[in-house]
Amino acid sequence: MFRKSKIIATILLAFVISVAGHWMGFDRPNFAQSAIPETAIAANSMQLAPPIDCTLDKDCFILLYPDRDPGPGEVDFACGRQTQDGHKGTDFGIANTDQMNAGVAAIASAPGKVLRVRDGVPDRLITDPKQLEAVQGRECGNGVVIEHGNGWETQYCHLRNGSVVVRPGMEVETGTVLGMVGASGAASFPQVQITARYEGQVVDPFVGPEAGPGCQVSRNPIWTVPLDYTPTGAIDAGFADTPPEMDALWEGGFPQGELSKDIPAIVFWVHTYGVLAGDSYQFKLITPNGQAIVEDTDEITSPSKLWMGYVGRRKNPERTFARGVWRGEYQLTRGGEVLVDLAREIELK
Known part of the structure; x- marks a missing residue:
């Protein structure tokens, strides 16, 4: 792991x-x-x-x-x-x-x-x-x-x-x-x-033209529809056969739908924004039979506008990964409130 x-x-x-x-x-x-x-x-x-x-x-x-x-x-x-x-x-x-x-x-x-x-x-x-x-x-x-x-x-x-x-x-x-x-x-x-x-x-369209500087101002947004303020959220998540780097997440190119059972590793990654010190995250990597073979829970120690994380399992040299649908789950929590809750699946053939 x-x-x-x-x-x-x-x-x-x-x-x-x-x-x-x-x-x-x-x-x-x-x-x-x-x-x-x-x-x-x-x-x-x-x-x-x-x-x-x-x-x-x-x-x-x-x-x-x-x-x-x-x-x-x-x-x-x-x-x-x-x-x-x-x-x-x-x-x-x-x-x-x-x-x-x-x-x-x-x-x-x-x-x-x-x-x-x-x-x-x-x-x-x-x-x-x-x-x-x-x-x-x-x-x-x-x-x-x-x-x-x-x-x-x-x-x-x-x-x-x-x-x-x-x-x-x-x-x-x-x-x-x-x-x-x-x-x-x-x-x-x-x-x-x-x-x-x-x-x-x-x-600033979120406060309107009559507002002065700073954030402690009356807000009269000029958007035609309400736009919720989302300071923390998910950008993307997926699977790979090797640990990714941040630049690669923006470029894309990750497999969609299926991977070979002969891959050297199975990696579940998450790309988020707006994390704060004290936020907690939890990863799970789940096999086709429902077993969570990787679980990781930790606390973020520094705030950042961009954050990435991943968990994975390297292939056992003596056998391939199990065929079927693998699942990755991720949660980001702040003060007991779940801010990001997502899951992705991919099939190994």
Whole structure:
């Protein structure tokens, strides 16, 4: 039996995401979040639909929220830590590049006119800060800027290379497909990032334009549907025949449905976000006859925006693994509350 859990400090992620909100075609040096006069709000109301065609917390997730700390610190609208210093947008992510290549639509969040587009930037997950040099000035990657009238604009970043289907001057409606979720520009995971602005100032859609800085503010969200705050959740889980690394989880390529009984090891892995010190996790690896041959329970000692863990069993040199359906189970618990509860199955033939 072997097991491993890994806390990812996300220093690289922090650096990559903090620069990913640059607007295409020109610099916007004033990124301050400040209150907009209520008279302007009444005259310039805005409603935004989620910019991705998926079911949140099922086949997509929000990994990072706008940073509401006006200083060098970082805090999201719920006074949590799922943001980065200076982060301007909301990052709607998907599990891996397999899902990205299959196609997940990035869609317009409100009616308007397309102002600018960019396409042709390759998809490449940033794993090293040195790779940012290749996308300098194009950190948004492939993207779209839409003007909605009354001083409002939205920008959509990191779309898949070659997928942008709108052009400047086109009129779009809420839900119009702009392109596909991708990993272009300064992206460290497949996503579409949406940034909203009113009169050149960033607006956090979770609190609305009238809110000042910080998280202890009145919330008047401008989403068309309620979006639950999910500071901790599951990104993906699955099986492999060798222990995976974090970069490999984002890339995908893991077996689906079945594996050979002759594999050198059977590994059940989990990829989550927003873990805190003191959280407890439990793994089980269960054979086709219902026996839990690996059980592991432990406590997380350090908080992290990204976390991965796995358990597994190496093959006995004298015999193969049992044929049939193997099952992996995982729970993440905080203060007695189960935050993540999932199971995956795979057949060994």
